[in-house]
Amino acid sequence: MKITLGLQYTSVPGIAEAAFIYGDTPCIWLQEIDRWQMPMKTLIALPIPQPHSAEIAGLLVLFNHAVPPFPERLQHPYQLLGDKLFIPANASLTPAMEAAELQQLLIWDWQVFHPSIGFIGYDKEQLLPLASLLTFPAPSANSWEQARIGAFTAPPLQKIMVSDTTPEIIFGEAPQQIGNTPLSDIFSSQGPDAPDTGKSIFSKLLSFFSGNKNTPTGPPDLEQRRQQELERLSALFDTDTDEALKYALPLDSPYLSRKSADQPSSSLQRRDTNFSLGKLGGAGTTEYWNTGNYHETLREKYVKAALAALNARDYRKAAYVYAHLLGDYHMAAHALEQGHYYREAATLYLEHLNNNSAAAAAFEKGGLLQEAIEIYITLGQFEKAGDLYVRLEQPEKAGQQYQQAIALLLDNKNYSGAAQLALEKLREPEQAKQHLLTGWTTSGWMSGSTHTGLLEQYFQLSADNLREALENVYREHTPAVRETDFLTVLKDVTTVHTDSDIRNFGIDLAYEIIGKKIQTKEPEQLHLLKHFLPGDKLLAEDINRYTSENKIVPKQLKAEKILSFATDIRWLGGLQLPDQLLFLGFGEKGLYLLDFDMADKWYYKLWEGRITTPPDITMIYQHDGGKYIYLLGQTDFPIKEKSSTHRNNTGNSFTIQKPDWLPTSGLVALHIQKNLTTTVCINNGVLSLMRYMQTDNFPLCGNYVCKLDDVPISSVQYNGRVQQLEYNTYYYFYLGTKIFTAAIDGTNAVTHDLGAEILNMSVMHIFTTVRLAVVTTEGLMMVFLSGKKMLWKSDYLTEKITRKTVLTWLPDERLVAGMGKLVIVYAKPGGNRINRIARFTTAASVCAITKMPNPQQIGILEENGRFGIYDLPD
Numbered sequence: 001m002k003i004t005l006g007l008q009y010t011s012v013p014g015i016a017e018a019a020f021i022y023g024d025t026p027c028i029w030l031q032e033i034d035r036w037q038m039p040m041k042t043l044i045a046l047p048i049p050q051p052h053s054a055e056i057a058g059l060l061v062l063f064n065h066a067v068p069p070f071p072e073r074l075q076h077p078y079q080l081l082g083d084k085l086f087i088p089a090n091a092s093l094t095p096a097m098e099a100a101e102l103q104q105l106l107i108w109d110w111q112v113f114h115p116s117i118g119f120i121g122y123d124k125e126q127l128l129p130l131a132s133l134l135t136f137p138a139p140s141a142n143s144w145e146q147a148r149i150g151a152f153t154a155p156p157l158q159k160i161m162v163s164d165t166t167p168e169i170i171f172g173e174a175p176q177q178i179g180n181t182p183l184s185d186i187f188s189s190q191g192p193d194a195p196d197t198g199k200s201i202f203s204k205l206l207s208f209f210s211g212n213k214n215t216p217t218g219p220p221d222l223e224q225r226r227q228q229e230l231e232r233l234s235a236l237f238d239t240d241t242d243e244a245l246k247y248a249l250p251l252d253s254p255y256l257s258r259k260s261a262d263q264p265s266s267s268l269q270r271r272d273t274n275f276s277l278g279k280l281g282g283a284g285t286t287e288y289w290n291t292g293n294y295h296e297t298l299r300e301k302y303v304k305a306a307l308a309a310l311n312a313r314d315y316r317k318a319a320y321v322y323a324h325l326l327g328d329y330h331m332a333a334h335a336l337e338q339g340h341y342y343r344e345a346a347t348l349y350l351e352h353l354n355n356n357s358a359a360a361a362a363f364e365k366g367g368l369l370q371e372a373i374e375i376y377i378t379l380g381q382f383e384k385a386g387d388l389y390v391r392l393e394q395p396e397k398a399g400q401q402y403q404q405a406i407a408l409l410l411d412n413k414n415y416s417g418a419a420q421l422a423l424e425k426l427r428e429p430e431q432a433k434q435h436l437l438t439g440w441t442t443s444g445w446m447s448g449s450t451h452t453g454l455l456e457q458y459f460q461l462s463a464d465n466l467r468e469a470l471e472n473v474y475r476e477h478t479p480a481v482r483e484t485d486f487l488t489v490l491k492d493v494t495t496v497h498t499d500s501d502i503r504n505f506g507i508d509l510a511y512e513i514i515g516k517k518i519q520t521k522e523p524e525q526l527h528l529l530k531h532f533l534p535g536d537k538l539l540a541e542d543i544n545r546y547t548s549e550n551k552i553v554p555k556q557l558k559a560e561k562i563l564s565f566a567t568d569i570r571w572l573g574g575l576q577l578p579d580q581l582l583f584l585g586f587g588e589k590g591l592y593l594l595d596f597d598m599a600d601k602w603y604y605k606l607w608e609g610r611i612t613t614p615p616d617i618t619m620i621y622q623h624d625g626g627k628y629i630y631l632l633g634q635t636d637f638p639i640k641e642k643s644s645t646h647r648n649n650t651g652n653s654f655t656i657q658k659p660d661w662l663p664t665s666g667l668v669a670l671h672i673q674k675n676l677t678t679t680v681c682i683n684n685g686v687l688s689l690m691r692y693m694q695t696d697n698f699p700l701c702g703n704y705v706c707k708l709d710d711v712p713i714s715s716v717q718y719n720g721r722v723q724q725l726e727y728n729t730y731y732y733f734y735l736g737t738k739i740f741t742a743a744i745d746g747t748n749a750v751t752h753d754l755g756a757e758i759l760n761m762s763v764m765h766i767f768t769t770v771r772l773a774v775v776t777t778e779g780l781m782m783v784f785l786s787g788k789k790m791l792w793k794s795d796y797l798t799e800k801i802t803r804k805t806v807l808t809w810l811p812d813e814r815l816v817a818g819m820g821k822l823v824i825v826y827a828k829p830g831g832n833r834i835n836r837i838a839r840f841t842t843a844a845s846v847c848a849i850t851k852m853p854n855p856q857q858i859g860i861l862e863e864n865g866r867f868g869i870y871d872l873p874d
Contacts, residue, residue, distance in 0.1 A: 315339025415439025
């Protein structure tokens, strides 16, 4: 029989025979050992590696039977079992083992059982006394009776400043590589009597316009000559990009000053290609040319040239093209970062993009930690500043920044984050417990955790005196609204505890709390008794009988108004805009759009096309003030009109497109911004983020492979409709059974496996928290995320449901779900409880649920065109 050893924490610690010190540098170890005031010659050290790595996680210092004079200073004491095994002093082995069993099991001379790292073994000959690792200088024979004060030592180095960035540093030889030759110099002259050398007609035309004295000088009109010059430049990009860049006309820049010349030129002359931060700020001027139809063509060719430079790893050249020719300082900075020119990138972020956060990150990557710290402090990112001070070995300043970070977290009611910071960075468990307790007693919404999560963490830190902590929290720090949450945590903490006194105390408290709830007509918590009394076979039957007799029935929704839209159209779904509702349906003639003002006015728009089966279409709206709406589907739906612009009753206009320029297959999710469209795509089994510029031709301007632990995600599964790609610092989307979070460049991706295939998802953003209502093949559940971390996941709220389930979050964090003809309203009042507060049955299947101007009302559209406005319960 295979037995797995584990650690069980106890309230009675064993005798400390060793102590563990977290850290990977001798400075940290020696500082901690010095606090113990123990003679070095008695101590022996065991380096503890990190899991699956040769890196050092810390040092276990053996006392060799010496007694520490100040045992309270030991942060992580260890006890010795069977003269061979070291385990934490406040823990015991489970299952318990006799000394003889231990001797048979332990195969090394010394072994350590770390709670998170596991077993590590050592032979005695591998160990060295700590004193043997220290060397002391030999005594000096000099006489110090005549000693005089010598030169003072130089003060410690505090800061290194780097000289100002010059254009040559940023772009290197890129301007010289591009060159400044006049455009006419690249074409050879050819007289009328010269023999035909086999040049193409195109080459002859170029020769014609190059200024040959024996050929006509061209049209006298200035604008026509300029258009010919631009045509020649555009054509040259197709044959020789490097030559074409010599005459490239700057197209866009937020600082580009246009002027009218006294003697306007009709040719593209040489330009000063030296980059200057001052000129980027508005000192440069250029003669105005009407690029007309060539503007977008030249832009595409510039972008192509920049991408070619990136592929060739000529990052400074790419940055030059982006900054000077395209006026795209963000891409210029990104190119510089790719080439590890971090300070140059930070300069662009700071002075021209006003992106201090990106500038600080660039400084940090480049090792310019002091500059990064100054920016992080101005941004209020005090924890980050503290981490960098730790790297600079300035612990006092680091502690000051950590305290600032804790204060900010408390202001934002992120008590879990404040406690974690106090525990991990300041190593102050009592301060951490105080923050957790404050959060537990605080009512209302909190950032970063739930009330039950805070209490669970508090009891984990109070393992040494758990019974007293349970009694104190319940009697002194648990308001009436928190009693049910306390009961849930009490179950998790006490029912599995090895100490029978703790288990019995938990049962007594459970009786007391549940008894109070029954008296106030709240019998929902009765089922928890089964966890406290698992041996009572009749308890479940008694609870079911009592709850069925005292069942609380959810309220029925009341219709305030019923409207009827076109009944010969099968309605598919809807989209909520700030001041209107859009509903999509199909009929014999094609695809229909209904624009509704949420009161009493609506009109229909028809896109003609033969559609015989219900198309699976997603409507994705540009949320950042733009006016684009995309119609997307995994299968094609034929409509003749690919784009149309509409104006609603308020005068606001929006454009609906069926974007044929997007990938025709493998499109998973999409996010629209003013200047950028970001997609998640699967190409040849590789998952990537692809970005397109919001211009007429929608050129691809970025392709980032999604990576999980720096490994591309090549094995992905996709079943379902195109999703709305959600963004809140990270991108959020789902594939198969997993929810993905990824940084904007595809890196730092993590997944959360829900254990069932995900069919649909609705998102609500609350500050840094992303709240997800997720439809899976096993049922509906709620998931709360913060960044890449999962804060909480509910049990299934329903039985198995289909992808057609409609989900809508309401402003007060209530969730409305439409499942066929059934509509249910859920509320999460606190802790891990989710209640059904209302329900309603419709005549036909629900296809859309919308918020209404009155926050106490919702709109429900059925697929037969019946639209009802319903009052929500208080």
